[in-house]
Amino acid sequence: MDGLLQLLINGISIGATYALFALGYTLVFSVLGVINFAHGAVFTCGAYFTYLLLGGAVGSNGMLAGMHFPLALPLLVALPLAGIGAAAMGLLVEAVAFKPLRRRGAEPLLYLITSLGAGVILVNLIQLLMGAEAYALPGNLLGRWPAVLALGHGVQIRTVQLLLLIVAGIAMLILSLWLNRSSYGKALQAVAEDGTTARLLGINSGAIIQLAFAIASFLAGISGGLVALSVNIGGPYFGIGYGLKGLGVLVLGGLGSAPGAVLGGLIIGIAEALVPAKLSAYKDAVAFAFLFLMLILRPQGLLGKPPMEKV
Amino acid sequence: MTATPLLELKQLGVRYGNIWAVRQLNLSIASGECVALLGSNGAGKSSTLRAISRLLPAAEGQILWANKCLSSFRTESTVRLGISHCPEGRRVLAKQTVLANLELGAWLRRNKKAIKIDLDYCYQLFPRLAERRLQLAGSLSGGEQQMLAIARALMAKPNLLLLDEPSLGLAPLLVDELMQCLAKLNKDGLTMLLVEQNVYAALAIAQRGYVLEAGELVLEGTAQELRKNSNLRRSYLGDE
Numbered sequence: 001m002d003g004l005l006q007l008l009i010n011g012i013s014i015g016a017t018y019a020l021f022a023l024g025y026t027l028v029f030s031v032l033g034v035i036n037f038a039h040g041a042v043f044t045c046g047a048y049f050t051y052l053l054l055g056g057a058v059g060s061n062g063m064l065a066g067m068h069f070p071l072a073l074p075l076l077v078a079l080p081l082a083g084i085g086a087a088a089m090g091l092l093v094e095a096v097a098f099k100p101l102r103r104r105g106a107e108p109l110l111y112l113i114t115s116l117g118a119g120v121i122l123v124n125l126i127q128l129l130m131g132a133e134a135y136a137l138p139g140n141l142l143g144r145w146p147a148v149l150a151l152g153h154g155v156q157i158r159t160v161q162l163l164l165l166i167v168a169g170i171a172m173l174i175l176s177l178w179l180n181r182s183s184y185g186k187a188l189q190a191v192a193e194d195g196t197t198a199r200l201l202g203i204n205s206g207a208i209i210q211l212a213f214a215i216a217s218f219l220a221g222i223s224g225g226l227v228a229l230s231v232n233i234g235g236p237y238f239g240i241g242y243g244l245k246g247l248g249v250l251v252l253g254g255l256g257s258a259p260g261a262v263l264g265g266l267i268i269g270i271a272e273a274l275v276p277a278k279l280s281a282y283k284d285a286v287a288f289a290f291l292f293l294m295l296i297l298r299p300q301g302l303l304g305k306p307p308m309e310k311v
Numbered sequence: 312m313t314a315t316p317l318l319e320l321k322q323l324g325v326r327y328g329n330i331w332a333v334r335q336l337n338l339s340i341a342s343g344e345c346v347a348l349l350g351s352n353g354a355g356k357s358s359t360l361r362a363i364s365r366l367l368p369a370a371e372g373q374i375l376w377a378n379k380c381l382s383s384f385r386t387e388s389t390v391r392l393g394i395s396h397c398p399e400g401r402r403v404l405a406k407q408t409v410l411a412n413l414e415l416g417a418w419l420r421r422n423k424k425a426i427k428i429d430l431d432y433c434y435q436l437f438p439r440l441a442e443r444r445l446q447l448a449g450s451l452s453g454g455e456q457q458m459l460a461i462a463r464a465l466m467a468k469p470n471l472l473l474l475d476e477p478s479l480g481l482a483p484l485l486v487d488e489l490m491q492c493l494a495k496l497n498k499d500g501l502t503m504l505l506v507e508q509n510v511y512a513a514l515a516i517a518q519r520g521y522v523l524e525a526g527e528l529v530l531e532g533t534a535q536e537l538r539k540n541s542n543l544r545r546s547y548l549g550d551e
Contacts, residue, residue, distance in 0.1 A: 186411050187418060190404050197402045200364060202390030202419040202467060 002153045007273045009151075013161035015269020016168035020223040021246035022253060022261035023175065024216035030192040030256040031205075031212045032102075034111040038093045038119035039220055040243020045089045046221025047228035047238055048126055049082035051135050061131025075141045079167070079225045086221020087214040093118045094213040099206070119243075126236040135233040164226045171219055172262055179258065188212060192256070241284065248291040254304020263302055315378055317342045317502055318363065318394075318471055322372035325358045332358035333526045335372070340471065340504055345497040347517035347534070348506045351546075355526040356506040357399050360473045363504075364389050364396040391419055393470030397477065399506075401460040405449025409440055412448050412459055416466030426466070433462040436492055454485040461492075471502045478509045490516055514538050 021043065028036045055072025058064040073081070097114035142159055150156045179185040190198040191208045198205050224239065249268055253260025268290060272283045294301060316339035325333040333355040340346045348356050361367040363374055365386045374381040376392055384392070404412050413433060417426045434441035437458040443451060448459055457477055464472055477493070478486040486509065494516040497503055507513035514520060514534045522530035522543060530543060537543055 183414065183418075186407060186415060189407060190415050193404050193406055194402055196366065197398065197404065198415075199366070199386040200390070200396045200398060201415050201463070202387050203415070204387045 002155050005153075006155050008270060009155065009157050009161070011270030011273030012266060013157070013165050013269070014272065015266040016165050017223050017227055017242070017265070018245055018249045018269055019262040019265025020168050020171060020219050021242055022249035022265050023172065023258060024220045025246055025250045026253075026256060026258055026261045027188075027212045027216040029250070030258075031188060031195075031209050032098070032111070034108045035115075035247070035250075036093070036098075036213075036216070037112060037116040037243070038097065038122060039216065039246065040239035041119035041122035042086050042089050042093065042217045042239075043220040043224040043227075043242060044126060044233075044236060044239035045122060046082050046086035046224030047233050048130060048135075048224075049085040049221065050078055050225030050228055051137055051233060053078035053081055054138055054141065056135060056138065058129075059131045059133045059135070061133055062127070062129045064129045065131070072138075075229075079222050082225045083218040083221040086224065087218040089122065090213045090217020090220070091210060093122075093217075094210055098209070098213075102206075102209070123236045123240075130236070132235050134235055135228075137229055137232060141229070158230070160226075160230045164230060167222060167226060171222070175215070175219075176258060184208075184211065245284070245287045248287040251291055251301055252294050254301025257301065257303040260301055260303030267302075314341060316340055316375075317377060318504070319375040319378075320359070320363075320372065321375065323359065323362060323369055323374060324371035325355070325362045325367055326370045327358075331370075331526055333362070333523070336523070336526075336528055338521055338528075338531075340502060342470075342502055343497075343500055344519065345493070345503040345505060345517045347510075347513040347520035348504060348523065349508075349510050349513060349520055349537075349543075350523035351508065353525075354523040356523055357475055358526075359523075360396060360475050360504070360506055363473060364394055366396075387419075390467055393468075394473065395464040395467040395469030395471070396473040397460050397464035397475060399475040399479070401453075401456045403448040403451070403456045403459050403463070405447065407448060408445050409448055409451070409459055410444040412463050413440075413444075413466050416463035417468075420468065425468070429466055429468060433465055436465075436495075437462055454481050454489075457481060457489065458492075461489075465496070465501075469501070471504065472496070473504050473506075475506045476508060477505075478507060478512055486512055510543065 024039055025035060052069045053073050054075065055069060057068040058066060060066070093115065097118040098111060101110055101114060145159050148156050148158050149162065179189065187198070187203045188208050188211065190201065190203060191205045195205050227242065245268065249261060249264040252268065253264030268287045271286050271290060275283050275286055318340045320336050320338040323333060323336040324331060336359060348359060350356050358367060362369050365381065365384050369382060381389065404415065413430060417429065420426055439455055440458055440462055443455065448456065451459060461474070461477060477489055481489065490512050493503065493505070497516065505513050505517055514537055517534050519533050520531065520537045521528060522537070530537065530540065
């Protein structure tokens with residue numbers, strides 16, 4: 001029983017990251033109706049930004065070899081700053097890969113290719129500047145906090161996992177309050193539901209789309225930093241796997257549904273954690289098995305609604 | 312008319328690809344007027360409105376707003392000028408509440424007090440909306456959605472209201488009620504361009520009218536003249 005609880009804790013904390021990731025996809029998907037395939041690369045940028053802002057030095061293979069950020073910022077400062085950096089990257093992706101196509105009223109399929117291209121460029125840029133090596137975040141980030149908290153009965157949670165959960169929880173709470181209560185949140189929903197009508201109300205849909213990109217990329221950036229804290233940065237392709245899994249979560253939860261993204265993230269995280277250690281190499285297969293199952297049983301996803309319109 | 316018209320279309324042409332929806336349309340609206348733009352399905356009425364609010368580019372000719380050319384304006388900016396377009400098919404934001412729809416109608420305005428006054432005015436005009444203000448707009452009936460669409464357009468505090476087929480799909484009794492509301496709005500000083508297939512209802516409240524056929528202007532005049540016109544009576548009012 002305690003073992004199960006431990007697995008649940010592990011699953012929920014990794015699932016929270018997936019959820020943050022999928023929320024980013026969802027935000028952009030809801031306003032544009034397309035998936036931003038550069039999202040994984042932006043997540044990777046967030047991880048590298050976090051590493052650099054914490055004072056980490058660049059390894060010997062990149063163009064920036066040996067350099068480092070002059071300050072070693074505390075984690076709780078570095079993380080939001082990395083998020084802001086990632087948001088800037090997201091805006092760049094929007095300006096390069098999305099806006100020109102939007103102006104032209106291009107086919108949705110083309111966004112797929114341009115965003116994938118922007119993602120590849122970002123990843124290669126990281127490799128060029130920072131090298132292909134793995135980076136480990138400094139180990140003493142937590143200061144006086146213990147690395148592991150015991151919850152009794154042999155169940156424990158890593159402080160990093162707890163932090164990840166708290167940050168993800170707060171981010172989701174703020175996001176949902178913002179979407180449903182603030183005027184900009186309502187405007188974003190208006191653009192998502194009917195872009196033409198939104199324009200007739202005087203809403204600048206271009207600015208709202210940029211806002212969606214900025215928020216989505218900010219979320220990706222901080223989740224990148226948090227995951228890097230938990231498992232270290234494996235290299236410039238660090239975000240690709242998470243990006244693919246985020247897509248699975250997106251479809252599982254229902255395209256364009258924010259609560260669906262959170263639920264889907266938690267389900268896949270927990271399902272992965274329940275995969276026995278012996279079979280852990282097949283963990284990724286679990287996410288996609290869920291995806292296939294969902295597409296067969298309920299193509300609109302868990303919380304997605306089938307298209308319905310009142311005549 | 313001696314004063315500068317509020318809105319003037321000069322030789323306006325609108326097209327979709329190679330197909331012309333509107334050709335060489337001249338039309339003007341003075342401040343305070345209610346002008347009807349009439350014609351059957353596909354005559355180019357909606358395309359004209361969409362060109363005015365810059366959802367469609369004008370392929371030729373000019374759209375002048377108080378003598379200023381609108382060709383470089385984006386849709387969002389026309390709202391700022393005071394043009395509020397209540398689109399065909401209502402297009403309420405079904406997933407948001409009645410109140411949120413109305414608040415979004417006032418998106419460009421910042422004066423909270425003035426917005427509140429207009430909100431109360433809308434609720435007074437359409438009491439049904441006040442009763443349902445916290446319901447999702449998608450759960451309203453067709454007539455209520457039309458009221459919401461009009462009220463939302465009013466929340467922008469427009470100088471010119473573009474109405475696209477407000478009577479479409481409504482029961483005759485509701486059409487009467489709606490037209491009375493529109494007449495009251497016009498009497499209170501709101502300038503309107505009313506697109507309608509329901510010629511009889513539109514000419515009851517408009518002072519002047521234009522009739523389009525296959526994208527071209529075939530008739531214009533005061534409402535009284537148009538009501539008497541035998542061609543129009545034959546085509547639209549069912550007279551022999």
